[in-house]
Amino acid sequence: MSGLLWGLAIVSTAVALYAVGRAIKLRAEVERLKREQYYTGNQLKRLPDEIRQAVEPLRVQVAAMASGASVSKELILNGQLYHDVSAAEAQRLVEDQRGRTPDTVVILDVRTPKEYAIKRVSGAKLVPFEELETRYKTEIPDDAEKVFVYCASGERSRLACDFLSRRGYTNLYYMRDGLHGWRGPTEGEGKVTLVQIERRSSPDAAQAARAGS
Known part of the structure; x- marks a missing residue:
């Protein structure tokens, strides 16, 4: 009799464990379905x-x-909405276009006047990004064959292209790596040092700076 009871106990335990395992799996499946439903929604x-x-x-x-x-x-x-090109691709396109019809190319610099003065792509036109909304109609011809837009590293020029493309410009070339990637001709004053600034503002101050060094 005791053997029969032990057998029933073992069977009952096995059934209970199986039921618990199934319940855990079903619960996991329900949770998965809920997540999928949430994701799908x-x-x-x-x-x-x-x-x-x-x-x-x-x-x-x-x-x-x-x-x-x-x-x-x-x-x-x-x-x-606009062409996405590297600085190297832009340089090739600019040189090719200038060799044929130079008046149909615009290179737009959307950096600050200070950045523009230090270094810029040769022949670039300055329209700072902050002033774009008030100046684009009069300073950026919409009939140019190609308008190349650049900044220092690509962020401001991307926003500028997005702005201009929604105002009818279909000839935009976004230079994604900016002036940092440009290897063509440049203009500007170069890196401005403290002594250069002093020389421009005050000859006496520059002389004192040199004497102190």
């Missing part, structure tokens, strides 16, 4: 924004074409 909520972002370049391009502007096939197929 969030994805569906974001879907209209993602569609709008994907369609936005095309909407801007159609509006530009309706106004008589020309939009390149490359931009339309890639869903881009």
Whole structure:
């Protein structure tokens, strides 16, 4: 009799352990389904924004074409509002364009006047990013064949291209690595030292600085 009871106890324990294991697995499966449902719900909520972002370049391009502007096939197929090029690619395109029709090329520097004075791409036009909204209509021709936009490292010029592309400019070339990546001709005063500043502001101060050194 005791052997039978032990057998029943072992079987009962095994069944209980199996039931607990199944319950744990079912609970994990329910939690997984809840997570998937939450993720799917969030994805569906974001879907209209993602569609709008994907369609936005095309909407801007159609509006530009309706106004008589020309939009390149490359931009339309890639869903881009402006060309994305390295400094080396920009240099090649600038040299090629200047060799044929120099008046149709604009190189736009969107840095500060101080940065521009120290070093700039040869022939670049300064329109600081902070002043772009009030100056772009009068200083950046929208009929230029190519407008190359650069800053120091690429961030301000990217924002400038985004701004200009939404105002009808379809000929923009964003120089993603900025002046840091440019190996072509440059202009400017070079690095300004303390002694140079003193010489410009006060000859006596510069002489004193040299004597002190």
